[in-house]
Every structure is written in structure tokens, then in C-alpha cells.
Amino acid sequence: MDTTPHTLTTLFAQLGLPMDKDGIEAFLASHSLPAGQSLPDASFWNSSQASFLREALAADAEWAEDVDELAARLTH
Numbered sequence: 001m002d003t004t005p006h007t008l009t010t011l012f013a014q015l016g017l018p019m020d021k022d023g024i025e026a027f028l029a030s031h032s033l034p035a036g037q038s039l040p041d042a043s044f045w046n047s048s049q050a051s052f053l054r055e056a057l058a059a060d061a062e063w064a065e066d067v068d069e070l071a072a073r074l075t076h
Helices: 008-014 021-030 048-059 065-073
Strands: none
Touching: 008 021, 008 065, 021 048
């Protein structure tokens, strides 16, 4: 059973991205999601990251809320 708290920070860790505050802010500042594009379809993910995001959303997994938050923060 996965007992990891699901937060934006742990989502970044799960995606293999820097998970410190500066790393998250740098990622958010340097990436954007065009309106109407699904987060997993963004060109900046590798195939493993995109698959994880798709699975999290499709299964409405515990990660889904954090994935939605990430998508919202990337949409300008």
C-alpha cells in the first residue's frame, strides 16, 4: 500500500523533477500548457512521465488532484 502523502512536491519527485521550492518554481516559470491541451500531451514530458500522468488521471488515482493542480498552474 502506498502511504506517500500526495502533494505537488511528491508529484515532482515521482516525475523525476527537482522537488525543492526553487526547482518547482523554475519548472513552472519555464513551461506552459496551451489552453485546451491535456497535461500528459505536453511536449516537455518524456514517455514515462506522460504515461504516469495519463494513468493518474484515467484511474482518478490519488495523484489526480495534484496532476490537476499542476495543469492549472501551467495554464496561463
